[in-house]
Amino acid sequence: MLMKNIPIRASIEGQTSMVDTDWLAIMATLKKRGIEQEELQLIYSQLMAYLRITTRGLTLSKIPQSTSIAGITREPKVSSRDYIGMVGA
Numbered sequence: 001m002l003m004k005n006i007p008i009r010a011s012i013e014g015q016t017s018m019v020d021t022d023w024l025a026i027m028a029t030l031k032k033r034g035i036e037q038e039e040l041q042l043i044y045s046q047l048m049a050y051l052r053i054t055t056r057g058l059t060l061s062k063i064p065q066s067t068s069i070a071g072i073t074r075e076p077k078v079s080s081r082d083y084i085g086m087v088g089a
Contacts, residue, residue, distance in 0.1 A: 003027070003044045007063040013054060020063065023047070030056060 008026050011018040027040055033056040035043070046053050047062045054060075 003041070006047065008047065009061050009063050011059045013057045013059055026058070026060060029058070033057075 006023045008021050009018050010021055043053055050062055052061045
């Protein structure tokens, strides 16, 4: 399964404050905490199903697409005109 960057809400287990981040940042943190690729795939799948996940001291949930958050990476939108310009260059 291809894992796309998605907006994530994260908190440290046991704390009430939350931070908005993205999957790429969380994935890097989880790798540093010893999570293998298969486990990352499972966590990603659960997040895509809008489940709340608690692992390695973090509580994670996917932020719905309809929520606008400044500074969080979204999938880029490329028009066919932009694509033709890239190919022709």
